[in-house]
Amino acid sequence: MSEKDTETVVHRLSTIRERLDAGMDRREFVRTLASAGYAVGMAQLLGVDDFLETDDGDVPVVTALARDRTDDPFSLEKRTRTVPAEWYAAVEKAFEVNEILASSRVMGYLGSAVVPGDYRSGTASVTIGVTGDSGFIGDLIGTVSDSLGLEIERFEDEEFETFEEFRDGADRSIRQPRLARDAANGTAPGGVTCETDSTMATLGPAMYDPESGSSFFVTAEHAFDDEATVVGEALTLPTETEESFDLGTVRFDHPIADIVAVEPSGRLDPINRIDTSPPSTITGQYTRWGLADLLARGEPLEKVGAMTGHTTGEIQGIDAVTCFTDNFCRHGQIRWGSEMDLIDGDSGSVSYHPDPEDPEESVLVAGFNNARTWWPGQSYVWGVSAYRVNESLGYHF
Structure with a gap:
């Protein structure tokens, strides 16, 4: 990602937040996220999950696709369980940030992963591997979320042998x-x-x-x-x-x-x-x-x-x-x-x-x-x- 592209991402996120603070209603906020190319989960990324009236308590998630009939491999059905809403919001936030990182193509980016915390903590983090000077990553995350756990691991190019x-x-x-x-x-x-x-x-x-x-x-x-x-x-x-x-x-x-x-x-x-x-x-x-x-x-x-x-x-x-x-x-x-x-x-x-x-x-x-x-x-x-x-x-x- 070029410096100009980086500034564009940060500016778009900041602008959405500013408009929300200025009194945007819920329906307009959702439309704005969609028009900007973001999922509704970006609400948690921006730290405004309460704005979307996320209920306290538990929320259902689909955890597996499993057979309804053991003799029919195509009879898959969704299995669900309920998880704490606070934990769900934190993990969704981490998924969103990880997606931004993966699509950014920033120089030195080697990969990243989402690490959900336990249910009691209600937290999640993103681990990021980089080489060289990739300080902008921390700036980007700081712009969109102050609460997300972030772990950056830096590697020197000479530490790597080729896969072959x-x-x-x-x-x-x-x-x-x-x-x-x-x-x-x-x-x-x-x-x-x-x-x-x-x-x-x-x-x-x-x-x-x-x-x-x-x-x-x-x-x-x-x-x-x-x-x-x-x-x-x-x-x-x-x-x-x-x-x-x-x-x-x-x-x-x-x-x-x-x-x-x-x-x-x-x-x-x-x-x-x-x-x-x-x-x-x-x-x-x-x-x-x-x-x-x-x-x-x-x-x-x-x-x-x-x-x-x-x-x-x-x-x-x-x-x-x-x-x-x-x-x-x-x-x-x-x-x-x-x-x-x-x-x-x-x-x-x-x-x-x-x-x-x-x-x-x-x-x-x-x-x-x-x-x-x-x-x-x-x-x-x-x-x-x-x-x-x-x-x-x-x-x-």
């Missing part, structure tokens, strides 16, 4: 991959090894496209050779019986989300199950507010990777933006666990949490695990959230 250098020097300690036991039942669960022509990754559970009614195998896009497109590339399933099965070929390639949708060849079918002991059945996925709720309650995420197996870790940030790799930013990311929770071969696995309606046997997916931190000062696994995949690509679990 990190990958080439990554720990490849000898581990036994988790192979599918067999494929006699005609299905392939998530959490086991799958192979491309160049490497191995972790097979995710079945991913569904409601528009076509199709089900797909899914894994990490970066497991394939760097090509303009990997559509048509094959994915196979090695097993403990030393027999390999053709899972299918890539039908849709999504490099920004870092996933591929693999159309089944007909030999094996995708299944909504993760290879745990006992097996975990997937009944749906968490929304953005569902992830915020988990973090507020201190609930961890889990994953089963083909190399590291089952691990558990705390959520460190949601709705995250990651600009550490490539020439674009990845939005809607989850940060959780630590660097130790993911090594080569685990990419493509999903993070999940027990389904509160059937915690012993069922889970809800939080998102994919695509990479881990390799820069100093931070330690977490990151990948695209299931809600982001649903909103931007249409797929669900």
Whole structure:
């Protein structure tokens, strides 16, 4: 963002606030936000949630999309719970600020994430990673909100190696991959090894496209050779019986989300199950507010990777933006666990949490695990959230 663009953003926000102070009525205020390109949630960002008459007490939020019928993956229904209104306003404010940062393209911006506080605190914060002189970020946040928690982490350019250098020097300690036991039942669960022509990754559970009614195998896009497109590339399933099965070929390639949708060849079918002991059945996925709720309650995420197996870790940030790799930013990311929770071969696995309606046997997916931190000062696994995949690509679990 240029200095002129920065001044424009600050001026627009300041002008709205000034007009409100001058006696703008509620209806005009909402129209002004819309015409300026802001969501109604900007009311909390400007510190005027009382102006919109936010009720005291609790407000309902949609926390998950889950199956109404276990045998029908397309019978998703919204699940809701009530959360404290003060906490909701704080988290909504953080989402709005994070969106402004992500769209600003300010020089030195490396990424940011929303960190909801617990329900009792009624707070939320935004963590921001920057390089060089990016002092304007603090000025911008100070302009639009004096109450939002803000944590800025500064990095020097020389602290970073490239992703290719990190990958080439990554720990490849000898581990036994988790192979599918067999494929006699005609299905392939998530959490086991799958192979491309160049490497191995972790097979995710079945991913569904409601528009076509199709089900797909899914894994990490970066497991394939760097090509303009990997559509048509094959994915196979090695097993403990030393027999390999053709899972299918890539039908849709999504490099920004870092996933591929693999159309089944007909030999094996995708299944909504993760290879745990006992097996975990997937009944749906968490929304953005569902992830915020988990973090507020201190609930961890889990994953089963083909190399590291089952691990558990705390959520460190949601709705995250990651600009550490490539020439674009990845939005809607989850940060959780630590660097130790993911090594080569685990990419493509999903993070999940027990389904509160059937915690012993069922889970809800939080998102994919695509990479881990390799820069100093931070330690977490990151990948695209299931809600982001649903909103931007249409797929669900």
